[in-house]
Structures are given as C-alpha cells and as structure tokens.
Amino acid sequence: MNTLRIRDLRLGFKGWSGAVEVLHGISLHIAKGERVALVGESGSGKSVTARIVLGLLQSLRSTRLSGLVEFDGRDLSKLSERERHALRGTKMSMIFQDPTSSLNPVYPILTQFHEVLRRANPAIAVAEARARAEKALADVSITDPARALESYPFQLSGGMNQRVMIAMALANEPSLLIADEPGTALDVTVQAQTLRLMREQVERHGTSVLFISHNLGVVREFADRVYVIYKGRIAEQGPTAALFGNPRHPYTRALLDAVPRITGEGIPEIEDASEAYFAPTVVHEGYGEPEGVA
Amino acid sequence: MTHPLLSLRAVSKTFHTGGREVKAVDSVSFDVAEGECLAVVGESGSGKSTIANMILGIYPQTLGEIAFKGAALPARRDLAHRRAIQLVQQNPLSSLNPRRTIGASLRLALDVHGIGEKAGRAERTGQLLEEVGLPADFRTRSPAALSGGQRQRVAIARALACQSELVVLDEPTSALDVLVQARVLKLLAELRKSRGLTYLFITHDLSVVRNIADRVAVFEKGRLVEIGPTASVFEAPTHAYTRRLISAVPVVTAAEAALRKRLTEDADAHA
Numbered sequence: 001m002n003t004l005r006i007r008d009l010r011l012g013f014k015g016w017s018g019a020v021e022v023l024h025g026i027s028l029h030i031a032k033g034e035r036v037a038l039v040g041e042s043g044s045g046k047s048v049t050a051r052i053v054l055g056l057l058q059s060l061r062s063t064r065l066s067g068l069v070e071f072d073g074r075d076l077s078k079l080s081e082r083e084r085h086a087l088r089g090t091k092m093s094m095i096f097q098d099p100t101s102s103l104n105p106v107y108p109i110l111t112q113f114h115e116v117l118r119r120a121n122p123a124i125a126v127a128e129a130r131a132r133a134e135k136a137l138a139d140v141s142i143t144d145p146a147r148a149l150e151s152y153p154f155q156l157s158g159g160m161n162q163r164v165m166i167a168m169a170l171a172n173e174p175s176l177l178i179a180d181e182p183g184t185a186l187d188v189t190v191q192a193q194t195l196r197l198m199r200e201q202v203e204r205h206g207t208s209v210l211f212i213s214h215n216l217g218v219v220r221e222f223a224d225r226v227y228v229i230y231k232g233r234i235a236e237q238g239p240t241a242a243l244f245g246n247p248r249h250p251y252t253r254a255l256l257d258a259v260p261r262i263t264g265e266g267i268p269e270i271e272d273a274s275e276a277y278f279a280p281t282v283v284h285e286g287y288g289e290p291e292g293v294a
Numbered sequence: 295m296t297h298p299l300l301s302l303r304a305v306s307k308t309f310h311t312g313g314r315e316v317k318a319v320d321s322v323s324f325d326v327a328e329g330e331c332l333a334v335v336g337e338s339g340s341g342k343s344t345i346a347n348m349i350l351g352i353y354p355q356t357l358g359e360i361a362f363k364g365a366a367l368p369a370r371r372d373l374a375h376r377r378a379i380q381l382v383q384q385n386p387l388s389s390l391n392p393r394r395t396i397g398a399s400l401r402l403a404l405d406v407h408g409i410g411e412k413a414g415r416a417e418r419t420g421q422l423l424e425e426v427g428l429p430a431d432f433r434t435r436s437p438a439a440l441s442g443g444q445r446q447r448v449a450i451a452r453a454l455a456c457q458s459e460l461v462v463l464d465e466p467t468s469a470l471d472v473l474v475q476a477r478v479l480k481l482l483a484e485l486r487k488s489r490g491l492t493y494l495f496i497t498h499d500l501s502v503v504r505n506i507a508d509r510v511a512v513f514e515k516g517r518l519v520e521i522g523p524t525a526s527v528f529e530a531p532t533h534a535y536t537r538r539l540i541s542a543v544p545v546v547t548a549a550e551a552a553l554r555k556r557l558t559e560d561a562d563a564h565a
Contacts, residue, residue, distance in 0.1 A: 041471040041472070041473065042442075042471055158338075187337035187338055187498060188337070188498065188500070188539060188542040188543055188544075189337065189538060189539065189542040190337075191542070191544075192542040192544070214471060214472065215544060216472070216544075216546050217501075217543070217544025217545050217546050218544045220544065220545070220546055221544055244546060244547075245548070254473060255472060255473065256546055257476075258472045258473045258475070258476040259472055259501065259546050260476070260479070260499075260501040260502050260504065260505045261501060261504065261505070261545070261546070261547060261549070261550055262500060262501045262504050262528060262540060262543055262545060262550050262553060262554070263504075263528075263547070263549050263550050263553055264504045264505055264524070264525060264528065265505070266505055267476060267479045267480050267483060267505050267506065268476050269480070270473055270476045270477050270480070273473075
C-alpha cells in the first residue's frame, strides 16, 4: 500500500483581488519506504503541497481545495481537524530548512524531545523519554547524547541541531517524513553528512519521505524518484537516474542546464521563460499515475 | 612596475568576545589583479566575511596591511576609497531601503559621490537600470514590487553607479532560484568584461566559483589553505580541506560525479 496518494489536487486562494490558482491538478504517490522528491523553484507550489499533506491548509477559510489526498489509506478530507492534528508528529513528521530556528530557544533539547514523545504516548515519564532520546541521538551519530540533551539549541552547531531534528522527526516511527529543503542552510560538508545520516535512518526505519527541494544536486543524491513541478503543474516524473540522465521536458532541461557544473562548462545561456515549460507532463515509462502506469 | 589592484599582507583579525580571543583571520596574504575575479571560498567560520569587511573598511584589521593600487588603505576610509570599493550583498531585500524607490536608491549613490551633472542624474539612473537588463521605468518602483533576481540587478546597478573599480560580491546569487542565478551570473561576467571591473567573489557555492572565477582562495578557520587558478584547484587540489569541500558538492551530471569520486579517492590515498 502507498503511504501517500495524491490525485488531481487543485488549490486556490481567495483574496480581495480575486482567486489565485496555485496548484492545477497534481498527482503523485509515495510507496512505503520510498524517497520521493518534489523539485521546483520558489512559487512552484512544492511547499503548499507539503502543507496540504500535513493538513495545515484545509481549515483555512480562503482556501479552495479539490482532489484526493490519501495518507496510509485514509482520505484526509474525511478526517476531522482533530484527527488530522493527531496524525502530525506521530504518523507524519516534518524537518525544516533551518534547524536552529525550528527548535525552541528557551527550552533544552530534552524538554523538546519529551514533548515530541508525548505526542505518541502522553503518559511517558521523563526518565523513559531521556533514555529513548539518548538512544535516538546516538543513532544520528551525536557523540555525547546526554550532554546534547541538557543543551539549548543555540549552544549546538547548525549541523548538530539538524541531527537533533532528524532524531526527533523519526522518534515516533512516522510512516511519512516530509523534509522541506533540509540542510540548505548548512555548509556543504555538513549538508552532505546530514543527508547521508537521514538516508541511513529512513532506510532503517522504513520511513517514506517526501523530499522538497530546489537543489537538483541534493535531490539526485537523496531521492529514488523525482517529480519536477513548475507553476503548480507536474512537468516531468520518473526515476532519479533516468530523469537526470535523460531529461525530456523543456522545463526540466532548462532547470538542469542552469546548474553550474564543478567540471566547469561555463555559465549557461538561459532563455526567457518559454511557453514550452507548460508542455504536458512527461512520464518516464512505467512511472505514471496511478502508480506504475506508463 | 604595476601594482595589483588590491593586496593583503599578513592580515589578521582578532575579536574579543566574552573574555575570549577569537582569531577570525590569521595572517592572510594575497593579491587581486586588476580585471580579475578572485573567489574566496570556505564554510561558515572560515573568515571569508571578515576579510570582506576589512577590505570594505567596515572594521580595521588587527595586524597587517591592506593596500589598494599600491597605497595602504587607512582604517578610516575617505570618500574616494568608498567609491572605488563597492559591495553587493546576498539579500537585496534587506540591502535596498524598502521606503525608497529604485530610482532614489540609485540616485543617492550618484549624489553622495558627486557623479555627473546634477541635472543628468535622474536620466543616468534609467541608463544604469538598462545596463543591468531592467527597463528604465523601474525607477519609480519600490523594491517590494520587484522579484528577487530583479532586486539583485538593482543592487548591482547601485554598486556600478559610482564608477567602482573593485566589487565585493558577498554570496550574490545564493538566495536566487537556479534559472535566475544563471542569468545574474551571466550579467556579472558581462559587466566585468565591458567595464573592466575587478571582483572579489565570496561564496560557499563551489559550482558557481568553478564557472566564474579566474582564481580561487580557499579558507579554513581563518587561514588561507590554498590559492590558485580555478581549473587547477578543481582538478588537482593540493590541500585536503579543498578536496573535502569539492567532494561534498551536490552534483547533477555523471561527469561531475566522476570528478568528485576521483578527488575522494585521492583524499583516501593521501590519508
């Protein structure tokens, strides 16, 4: 069974100057244990898609939403606000771009870790929370977990905080992890390390991942499958190797061409946004929607 | 004999914080030739921003000498120095005054440095915008009405407004989408050629550096660990830290992955 299934998702916002369409019918799925990337530029709709999956936009009065979002076989639109709330932090969790600002600066890590564990088990005692947190931090290669737990986020480096975030996000064994530009705020060597760690951890826990990023290099390294999104439409979808090795949609090609190469091919010539970017979705054989259809 | 445009000799900077001494920059020497693009790369804490700030005169160095066209730069810069050395920052939304129109921001640079006849300055702002690929009537807009790439073009226009010679580019494209980044990089390369500018390009993005810089200076913890022509630093880095940096860059093609793999193996062989 798929962890996540999205069918023809459309989203609009009603504002005082009329309605703005943000998503024009997105379909995607993530099988259990799969790492799927949604890659696009700012304003393409990748982050709102994540917010819909988290159930954060459904209750907004200005939102107009249609289509299906199914999580672990349950239609999210049929759940109450309360039930959606119960899923967050337990069955689905999230990692943000800047780890230091997504942790609370006035509480030590232990208090925050305890809070996370209480989402799944409200009765958990501090002693047990500490034991589980120590183990989880050790799993993400933090050498002195006891000391890290007593620290405040500002006492730890960005890379350490990111590892703490990964450990917290996986602490309740979620079926889906949503990672929104993880590590973009970090140095390259630290970023490479955290991605490796995250990969190891999700593999071990069998967690499905929705990986949201604008960084094509990072996506190539992390994801099994990729959806390229342009202005609320899926431009191209396929397995990572095929999509990077043989990009077929004009937008995917432009995006890939624009990335400077460490082999030094010079600065690419970029044409102005073209109508061709709106060409219909290119599906690599066997990677269509619904799952597996060409 | 001709002097390099900028030269640093045994420059150090020590900060005192909480009773501790932190050596942010440790006895660094390098030259920047006229018309050259020198990239300064390193991770956070490497001292690259401290170096930029000392060159710009935001704070003085603790030890050593910074010379511009062969003459030592004083701790307090006069107007001529401030005109010649300009800065483009990472985030144009915070480096442009949100309450000023684009035209007024550009005009200010012209007024402060007394560039051109007063009567012609308004028109000059329009020309400056056209030089960075924006329509002249953007003068009347506020920064909020522009996209990220357009704003960065305005910041570049402002740095050029006062006939600068050395432009310090501090992560000028890191906040931009990749398609926009490519266009802004192209613009920077063209302006350098057409105006004979010299760039000090500060960034952590090595793939950008590979394609825009003539030479690269690699910093680690305040020390200059490697400096050389871009192609040779990338193909045969001599310092272990440089190899580690390049091997960590996320890449998109098989050729890049192969280069990275070779450098990682070299690193293992040296270890």
